[in-house]
Amino acid sequence: MTVFSNRITKLFNIDYPIIQAGMIWASGWRLASAVSNAGGLGLIGSGSMYPDVLSEHIRKCKSATIRPFGVNVPLLYPDIDKHIQIVIDEGVKIVFTSAGNPKTWTNVLKEKGITVVHVVSSSKFARKAEEAGCDAVVAEGFEAGGHNGREETTTMVLTPAVVNAVKIPVIAAGGIAMGRQMLAAMVMGAEGVQSGSRFVASEEASSHPEFKKKVIDSQEGDTVLTMKQLTPVRLMKNKFYAEIQEAEWKGATPEQLKTLLGRARAKKGMFEGNLAEGELEIGQVSSLLDDILPAGVIVKNMWSEFSEALTNPVKIL
Numbered sequence: 001m002t003v004f005s006n007r008i009t010k011l012f013n014i015d016y017p018i019i020q021a022g023m024i025w026a027s028g029w030r031l032a033s034a035v036s037n038a039g040g041l042g043l044i045g046s047g048s049m050y051p052d053v054l055s056e057h058i059r060k061c062k063s064a065t066i067r068p069f070g071v072n073v074p075l076l077y078p079d080i081d082k083h084i085q086i087v088i089d090e091g092v093k094i095v096f097t098s099a100g101n102p103k104t105w106t107n108v109l110k111e112k113g114i115t116v117v118h119v120v121s122s123s124k125f126a127r128k129a130e131e132a133g134c135d136a137v138v139a140e141g142f143e144a145g146g147h148n149g150r151e152e153t154t155t156m157v158l159t160p161a162v163v164n165a166v167k168i169p170v171i172a173a174g175g176i177a178m179g180r181q182m183l184a185a186m187v188m189g190a191e192g193v194q195s196g197s198r199f200v201a202s203e204e205a206s207s208h209p210e211f212k213k214k215v216i217d218s219q220e221g222d223t224v225l226t227m228k229q230l231t232p233v234r235l236m237k238n239k240f241y242a243e244i245q246e247a248e249w250k251g252a253t254p255e256q257l258k259t260l261l262g263r264a265r266a267k268k269g270m271f272e273g274n275l276a277e278g279e280l281e282i283g284q285v286s287s288l289l290d291d292i293l294p295a296g297v298i299v300k301n302m303w304s305e306f307s308e309a310l311t312n313p314v315k316i317l
């Protein structure tokens, strides 16, 4: 395996610049610790956790790995101040914030010596994250699963745009599941990658087995970025999506869409395995996946493919 060092491996003290995304209903302590133990950076996704559940996951992660791990904190979460207090009290060293203004919490976390990374979907937001004092940014492109930017900027365009806009290191996300994609992102100036969908299809993800199966069976065109009036999200097309689409065609207001979305749709789909009625967040790259693997194997595969591609990046016939 290639020995590798750059600003991202140094920032997090990890072997490979591979970050497993924080994901609701998928990334608990089992997944995060497996990725960290394999030399990447595992993130606990706090967005689907009540404060006491988050504490439990952090404690279990600490006892499952001695390697660095982090917590993803979506800033729009209703109990955000409780979550921030928990990560501080539990001595978490790395926090990835998303879905909100980095100005509000970055200083609070930095004062406690926590490394803060913010997820952005444009170079304008990347500059704001840098101004707020973040240590790095995740540039998350249009292909990505889950909540996403309105502007539909693809990873291929967003990565160099954000790299040009800020001095802090950039982690590329959206559509990256294998080593050659990782190399492409790093050729464009990213210093690390964040993968979400690939790790949904892992043994340690807490996602429902039926959802995992649907992910690896999916084809190109099976996902779509929807609900742009509310909070844009990339999900898998299903009965629930058809209802959303019909409501949008009929000119539904954001309030009507909110009612249709209801409560716990994401839990119903991704955690409880109701593939028709639930919300199934996943990225375009799911169409390239065909196996459910241990998370550590995903990290090793990605790294060995990256290393191989690095020695022979372009096919010459």
Ligand SMILES: Cc1cc2nc3c(=O)[nH]c(=O)nc-3n(C[C@H](O)[C@H](O)[C@H](O)COP(=O)(O)O)c2cc1C
Pocket (backbone or CB within 6 Å): 021, 022, 023, 024, 026, 045, 046, 047, 048, 072, 074, 097, 098, 099, 119, 140, 143, 144, 145, 146, 147, 173, 174, 175, 176, 177, 194, 195, 196, 197, 198, 200, 270, 281, 282, 283, 284, 285
């Ligand atoms: C099932 C799922 C849940 C997600 N939940 C969150 C979340 O809670 N917080 C967040 O910042 N991003 C979330 N995301 C986005 C990921 O953090 C990541 O940026 C994205 O998955 C990268 O794109 P990829 O899916 O193409 O790898 C989620 C993505 C998926 C697939």
